[in-house]
Amino acid sequence: MFLLACTSTVIPTPQETGAVDSAAHDSRDSQHPEEIDIFELPTDVPTLEIRISDEAMARLDADPYQAPDEVGQLVDELGAVYEADLSYRGAYQLRNVMSAYGLRNWKVKVPSDQLYLGRREWNFNYEPHLRQKLAYDLFRFAGVPVPSAQHVLLLLNGEPQGVYLRYEDPDDKRWLEDSLGEAEGDLYKAATDLPGVPQCFADLTVLGERDEDYFCHYQKKTNTRSAPEDYSALMDFVEGLADGDTAWFEDELDVPVFLSFLVVSNFVSNWDSYPQRPKNYWLYQGPERFTLLPWDLDGTFGPNRDSTYNQMGVSASVLYEMHGNDYAPPHEDEGDERPLVHRLMADPAMEQAYLDRYRELQALLLNEAYLSERSAALTALLDAEISTTDRSRLSSANESLSSFVSQRTERVAEELEGL
Numbered sequence: 001m002f003l004l005a006c007t008s009t010v011i012p013t014p015q016e017t018g019a020v021d022s023a024a025h026d027s028r029d030s031q032h033p034e035e036i037d038i039f040e041l042p043t044d045v046p047t048l049e050i051r052i053s054d055e056a057m058a059r060l061d062a063d064p065y066q067a068p069d070e071v072g073q074l075v076d077e078l079g080a081v082y083e084a085d086l087s088y089r090g091a092y093q094l095r096n097v098m099s100a101y102g103l104r105n106w107k108v109k110v111p112s113d114q115l116y117l118g119r120r121e122w123n124f125n126y127e128p129h130l131r132q133k134l135a136y137d138l139f140r141f142a143g144v145p146v147p148s149a150q151h152v153l154l155l156l157n158g159e160p161q162g163v164y165l166r167y168e169d170p171d172d173k174r175w176l177e178d179s180l181g182e183a184e185g186d187l188y189k190a191a192t193d194l195p196g197v198p199q200c201f202a203d204l205t206v207l208g209e210r211d212e213d214y215f216c217h218y219q220k221k222t223n224t225r226s227a228p229e230d231y232s233a234l235m236d237f238v239e240g241l242a243d244g245d246t247a248w249f250e251d252e253l254d255v256p257v258f259l260s261f262l263v264v265s266n267f268v269s270n271w272d273s274y275p276q277r278p279k280n281y282w283l284y285q286g287p288e289r290f291t292l293l294p295w296d297l298d299g300t301f302g303p304n305r306d307s308t309y310n311q312m313g314v315s316a317s318v319l320y321e322m323h324g325n326d327y328a329p330p331h332e333d334e335g336d337e338r339p340l341v342h343r344l345m346a347d348p349a350m351e352q353a354y355l356d357r358y359r360e361l362q363a364l365l366l367n368e369a370y371l372s373e374r375s376a377a378l379t380a381l382l383d384a385e386i387s388t389t390d391r392s393r394l395s396s397a398n399e400s401l402s403s404f405v406s407q408r409t410e411r412v413a414e415e416l417e418g419l
Helices: 023-030 054-062 092-101 131-141 175-178 234-242 248-252 255-267 348-364 369-382 388-419
Strands: 002-003 009-011 047-051 072-077 081-088 106-110 121-126 149-157 159-168 187-190 217-219 279-286 290-294
Touching: 023 047, 054 072, 054 081, 092 121, 121 149, 131 159, 131 255, 131 290, 131 369, 131 388, 149 369, 159 388, 234 248, 234 279, 248 348, 255 348, 348 388, 369 388
Parallel strands: 047 149
Antiparallel strands: 002 009, 047 072, 072 081, 081 106, 106 121, 121 159, 149 159, 187 217, 187 279, 279 290
C-alpha cells in the first residue's frame, strides 16, 4: 500500500480493491515505497555549469538531433568538475527552445567511475515553468517509478542560461535497481520521432516475426552488449497482448502501477504519450512483469485544445482513449490501435479499479487545493533565484497552469460523481 506520511491516509493499490490478484503481486512489495511524503519539496536551486568549446558546439548546432557526442565538462553545485560527453537532447521541444530563446537542452554523460549524484546520464531542459516538474512529482507520489526532477540554474561556459529542469535517464542500471528493485531485464525506449527522419511509433501491436521489425520502433537500452538485437522479450509481450485476457495482464504487466500511470496521465492531459500517442514512454521487462514508465512530460497541463496535437485540454473524459479511438493521430503512421489500454479496460473489473484509483488520487493529489499549494511553494523557491526574464515567463506559465488545474479539478470531480 502507499501510505501518505503527512496525511496519515492510506491510498490502497488496485490489488486492495479486489480487481487485481494481490497474491500475484506480493513479490514486488519491496519495489514500491511504503511511505511517500506528498508534501516533500526541494530545499534549493543548485547552480551547475556546462563547459564546451565553440568548435564542439558548432558541430552540435550543425546537426542538433543526431550529432555524435562532444567532449566537455560538467561542474556541479559544489564545484567538482566531471569530464563529460555532451549532446543536445529532445526533438521538437529542442527545436522550439533553440528558435524561440537561442538556448539548448542538454544531455550530459559523466564517466562510470565518477558518477554525478549516483547516476551517469542526465538531462537538462530549459523550463521556466512547473509543468514537467509537477507531472513527475504526481506520478512519483502515485507510486509510478519516474526519474528525479529538480530545477537548477545552468551556466554555459560561465554565461547564465536560465532555469533548467534536471532529471536522470531510466537508462541506468543503478536507477532501475533503486526504482524497480532489480536491473537485469530489457529496457526499451518507445518510438523514433525526430525532425527530418522517418517516424517509427510504438503502439504495442505485433509488427512482425523478426527482431529487426522492432528496432526502429523500440530502442533497446539495456543488455546491449550481451544481446543487442535480441527483442524476444518485447515480441513475446506484444504477441501475448494481442490475445491477452485479464489473467494474462495480471501475469505479464504491473497492473497497479499501470493504472496509476493512466490516472495521473489522464488528469494532467498528457496528450503526447501513450495511450493518446504511441511514444514518450519506456517499457521495462522485470523478472515477473513488464512496467510502463512515463517520459517527456513537458506538454502536460495544457488548458486549451487544438485540432492537431493537444486534443485533451481540460475537458477530456476520465475514460478518454480507454475503450476506443478518441484521439485522432496527427500522423497516419501512429495508427489507432492501443491494445495495452483497450484490452485491459474491456474487463469491467479493471475499469472499476481504474476509476477507484482515480477517486483515491483525486482526493489527495489531483485537486486544486493540493496543486495550488504545491505550485505556490515551488514558485517561491524559484522566485528567489531566477532572472527577471525567467520570472516573467514562470508567472505567465503559472497563470495557464492555475486555469488548467481549476477547470480540470471541476471537470473530473463532476464526471467521477456520475460514474
